[in-house]
Amino acid sequence: xxxxxxxxxxxxxxxxxxxxxxxVVIIYKTSEVVNFAQGEMAMFSSFVAFHILSVYQLPFWxxxxxxxxFSILLGILIEYFFLRPAKHPSILGLIVITLGAEMFLMGLxxxxxxxxxxxxxxxxxxxxxxxxxxxxxINNWAIAVFAVTTCIMLxxxxxxxxxxxxxxxxxxxxxxHAAKIMGIRTERVLSFAWGSSSLIGAIAGMFFASRATLxxxxxxxxxxxxxxxxxxxxxxxxxxxxxxxxxMGLIENFFGYYQWKPIIAFIVIIxxxxxxxxxxxxKHFVKKV
Amino acid sequence: MDMxxxxxxxxxxxxxxxxxxxxxxxxxxxxxxxxxxxxxxxxLLNIIMVHVILAVGLxxxxxxxxxxxxxxxxxxxxxxxxxxxLMSMFQVPFVFAIFIAAFIAAFFGFILxxxxxxxxxxxxxxxxxxxxxxxxxxxxxxxxxxxxxxxxVPPLDLGIKQLGxxxxxKTDIQxxxxxxxxxxxxxxxxxxxxxxxxxxSFVAIRxxxxxxxxxxxxxxxxxxxxxxxxxxxxxxxxxLFGFVLGFFDPFTFNMILSVIFLVMVVVGxxxxxxxxxxxxxxxxxxxxxxxKNIAEVPYLGALMVAISKQWFTTVGLENFxxxxxxxxxxxxxxxxPLGMFGVWIRMKKYWMTWPF
Numbered sequence: 001x002x003x004x005x006x007x008x009x010x011x012x013x014x015x016x017x018x019x020x021x022x023x024v025v026i027i028y029k030t031s032e033v034v035n036f037a038q039g040e041m042a043m044f045s046s047f048v049a050f051h052i053l054s055v056y057q058l059p060f061w062x063x064x065x066x067x068x069x070f071s072i073l074l075g076i077l078i079e080y081f082f083l084r085p086a087k088h089p090s091i092l093g094l095i096v097i098t099l100g101a102e103m104f105l106m107g108l109x110x111x112x113x114x115x116x117x118x119x120x121x122x123x124x125x126x127x128x129x130x131x132x133x134x135x136x137x138i139n140n141w142a143i144a145v146f147a148v149t150t151c152i153m154l155x156x157x158x159x160x161x162x163x164x165x166x167x168x169x170x171x172x173x174x175x176x177h178a179a180k181i182m183g184i185r186t187e188r189v190l191s192f193a194w195g196s197s198s199l200i201g202a203i204a205g206m207f208f209a210s211r212a213t214l215x216x217x218x219x220x221x222x223x224x225x226x227x228x229x230x231x232x233x234x235x236x237x238x239x240x241x242x243x244x245x246x247x248m249g250l251i252e253n254f255f256g257y258y259q260w261k262p263i264i265a266f267i268v269i270i271x272x273x274x275x276x277x278x279x280x281x282x283k284h285f286v287k288k289v
Numbered sequence: 290m291d292m293x294x295x296x297x298x299x300x301x302x303x304x305x306x307x308x309x310x311x312x313x314x315x316x317x318x319x320x321x322x323x324x325x326x327x328x329x330x331x332x333l334l335n336i337i338m339v340h341v342i343l344a345v346g347l348x349x350x351x352x353x354x355x356x357x358x359x360x361x362x363x364x365x366x367x368x369x370x371x372x373x374x375l376m377s378m379f380q381v382p383f384v385f386a387i388f389i390a391a392f393i394a395a396f397f398g399f400i401l402x403x404x405x406x407x408x409x410x411x412x413x414x415x416x417x418x419x420x421x422x423x424x425x426x427x428x429x430x431x432x433x434x435x436x437x438x439x440x441x442v443p444p445l446d447l448g449i450k451q452l453g454x455x456x457x458x459k460t461d462i463q464x465x466x467x468x469x470x471x472x473x474x475x476x477x478x479x480x481x482x483x484x485x486x487x488x489x490s491f492v493a494i495r496x497x498x499x500x501x502x503x504x505x506x507x508x509x510x511x512x513x514x515x516x517x518x519x520x521x522x523x524x525x526x527x528x529l530f531g532f533v534l535g536f537f538d539p540f541t542f543n544m545i546l547s548v549i550f551l552v553m554v555v556v557g558x559x560x561x562x563x564x565x566x567x568x569x570x571x572x573x574x575x576x577x578x579x580x581k582n583i584a585e586v587p588y589l590g591a592l593m594v595a596i597s598k599q600w601f602t603t604v605g606l607e608n609f610x611x612x613x614x615x616x617x618x619x620x621x622x623x624x625x626p627l628g629m630f631g632v633w634i635r636m637k638k639y640w641m642t643w644p645f
Contacts (some may be wrong), residue, residue, distance in 0.1 A: 034411035086622055092357055092555070094411075096551065097623075099548050099615075099618060100552075100622075101619065102548075102615070103612070104616055104619070106545075107612025107614075108612055109608075110608030111601045111605040114602050114604050224422065266416075270416060274407055
């Protein structure tokens with residue numbers, strides 16, 4: 001494949017990783033929980049979209065809207081029922097809870113839809129391609145990914161910068177107790193963070209599903225790679241994560257043969273964490289004793 | 290209640306004659322189980338004991354040293370593949386093969402321990418998760434190991450082929466005794482490790498690694514050692530697991546398996562030998578017997594099938610097991626963070642201090 005082609009495809013899949021990693025980062029920023037269930041939340045939402053499309057035969061936009069509402073509810077409910085009742089859980093406890101949510105969702109999806117692979121397609125004609133520069137073919141899927149990622153990034157930027165809720169979220173992240181004293185309902189902020197993160201994850205999940213097949217375990221490896229992207233960009237900054245996602249997609253497309261792709265993600269995580277633990281784009285912080 | 294008055298009281302194997310007596314009874318029961326239990330349960334017990342070895346090893350890492358590992362399926366796979374490969378390709382006798390494989394696993398544990406020196410919490414979890422996936426993919430990508438098709442285990446020959454001694458264990462009952470002896474040795478070994486200087490260093494690292502370093506615990510040595518010991522246990526367990534199954538492929542050792550291993554430790558109770566054992570027994574029983582055959586359980590089974598027919602698919606009912614285990618994981622953190630061992634301690638305290 002020509003270099004330009006690899007570049008475009010790498011950037012497109014990288015934008016997907018970046019989008020999904022953004023979902024991880026939103027939760028990590030507000031509550032310091034690494035959500036291992038993120039992939040399965042996206043998987044479940046994609047299955048809901050698939051179910052609406054194939055069983056109820058609704059048009060795509062209706063399925064999309066219903067899925068988005070569902071994914072927001074899913075995120076809020078998981079936070080409300082699984083994480084909130086735990087009183088001062090340790091880091092291991094939090095990891096076990098999110099892993100438990102992951103197993104739960106995976107089992108539920110497997111029970112409902114079976115383990116065989118399904119085909120999920122976005123209303124995009126994959127044969128429709130453009131060639132702006134010679135040797136650089138962009139297909140519809142990549143354009144949709146770029147457009148959606150840009151939109152979400154702009155929305156998030158405006159949201160965190162100018163809205164009251166966004167400022168409240170940043171305040172909660174910086175100091176939960178001070179934010180509470182200032183009158184911010186931090187629980188509600190958490191709910192909102194989980195809901196929005198689940199929504200972004202569901203959009204990314206639908207892109208992943210339309211690129212591969214849909215089965216209860218299909219988000220496991222994209223999750224690891226998106227996490228590698230998040231680590232690359234530093235788990236705290238959203239623009240950094242998008243750049244990290246792009247880098248991750250490029251690294252994977254240029255240096256990864258099909259079966260070694262998961263290993264690339266692993267090596268990237270190890271190298272970044274060992275050489276620059278706080279990521280490429282965030283300030284280093286030192287643990288206080 | 291559990292006060293230790295001197296050092297020898299702390300290191301003795303049996304706390305009192307009562308404990309000694311009940312341990313002897315338990316051993317006797319374990320050795321005579323094949324006389325009256327049906328064959329299917331022997332198979333189940335074999336798997337349970339393999340998981341007990343693994344959970345005890347993982348508990349040294351997670352419970353006692355405070356490091357998180359989501360990659361133990363990787364070490365488990367190294368043990369299983371290493372043992373089977375050494376025995377079938379190089380005709381290495383079983384006893385050496387399983388220990389060589391376990392030492393290879395321990396070496397990989399040491400390697401994984403190196404990044405762990407700089408990482409903690411969720412980062413370490415992700416790195417170890419990636420490690421487990423990587424091992425699975427590397428093994429699946431190599432044709433020497435049978436690739437994605439899997440590998441058939443050679444007959445379990447306890448003798449040494451080169452000397453012409455052959456003692457093949459064929460039935461589940463014969464394997465049961467082998468695994469039982471290994472389990473007892475390794476569990477007692479783990480208990481003794483935790484009572485030594487090494488074990489105390491592990492606990493010091495768990496409680497605060499910075500404080501441990503200040504009082505002179507070498508973090509580099511002890512953290513990597515904890516990973517190596519734990520991986521060694523996983524390697525031995527993996528080697529035995531291969532013989533219990535008879536056949537396996539790389540996807541036997543997927544990420545879910547690592548999660549289930551972690552669940553065993555968390556559900557049983559962190560940082561205690563008994564916790565690891567209890568968790569391994571409970572989770573393995575649920576996963577391999579109760580939840581797997583939930584459709585045949587009286588009353589509940591019929592209800593589950595009816596629910597499946599109404600709202601879900603009957604083919605997918607087997608996935609209920611992972612759903613239930615997920616709920617158990619969440620429930621144990623919310624309601625009983627100390628695990629089943631915590632329940633036992635509470636019950637004991639209640640009866641010992643009754644009526645206060």
